[in-house]
Amino acid sequence: MRTEIGAARGSSAVWRVLDDEVARVRAQGRAEPRVVDVGGGTGVWAVPLAAAGCVVTVVDPNQNALAMLSRRAQETGVADRVTVVADDTDALAARVPAGSADLVLAHGLLEVVDDPARAAAALAATVAPGGAVSVLAANRFAAVLHRALAGRLAEARHLLTGADGVLADDGESLRRRFDSSGLRALLESVGVEIALLQGDGVVSDSLGEAEAAQYGGDDLTDFETAASMVSPLRDIASRLHVLARRPG
Secondary structure, three states: OOOOOOOOOHHHHHHHHHHHHHHHHHHHOOOOOOEEEOOOOOOOOHHHHHHHOOOOOOOOOEEEEEHHHHHHHHOOOOOEEEEEOOOHHHHHHOOOOOEEEEEEEEEOOOOOOOOOHHHHHHHHHHEEEEEEEEEEEEHHHHHHHHHOOOOHHHHHHHHHHHHOOOOOOOOOOHHHHOOOOHHOOOOOOOOEEEEEEEEEOOOOOOOOOOOOOOOOOOHHEEEEEEEOOOOOOHHHHOEEEEEEOOEE
């Protein structure tokens, strides 16, 4: 159903949004926010959220990834706060009660499912009124720019003009990439309202380890945080991050 694309790469900008959302839920009186991580794989998001006091359900069909999630949860001491549902996105409605989550994650999911509109509708149905859906998805324009700068102009043009922003013969695991307007339209079509749209990985993914070290961790983080909200820098980030809220 999915890969670790997007899900395994969360910047401080994404975590800041999730932390703020968890704090918002607590301020409304729920001490243990309910999180559903759809396609949560190895738990790179689920385990830290459980460690922060959330009760997390991870929905994913990949048994190897779920085994790693279980080990990670055990090692972190949060196994009692993480529930595993070994199933696909299509089974979400049957396995997780509608309206039961304060926060639903779909990180690296919509670019790999068979039907993104159906998946988005399932995400929206799972979140409670007033709750939020966090979507992290591969960005078409970032892929275009990276290939163009590498001199692979034919590939860049195909990514730019093709319907799904992928190369059929490139061995890619993605079925599609999104741009800002397309991702916004998809989520709004299932009845959620966009609260935030930011970029994730404006320049950091293009830097080697030596280059990143040269800039310094704090300097790079500060730049990424500032650039993540500014168009057009936001719109060429490696990934797009949306927080969308279900009307209460």
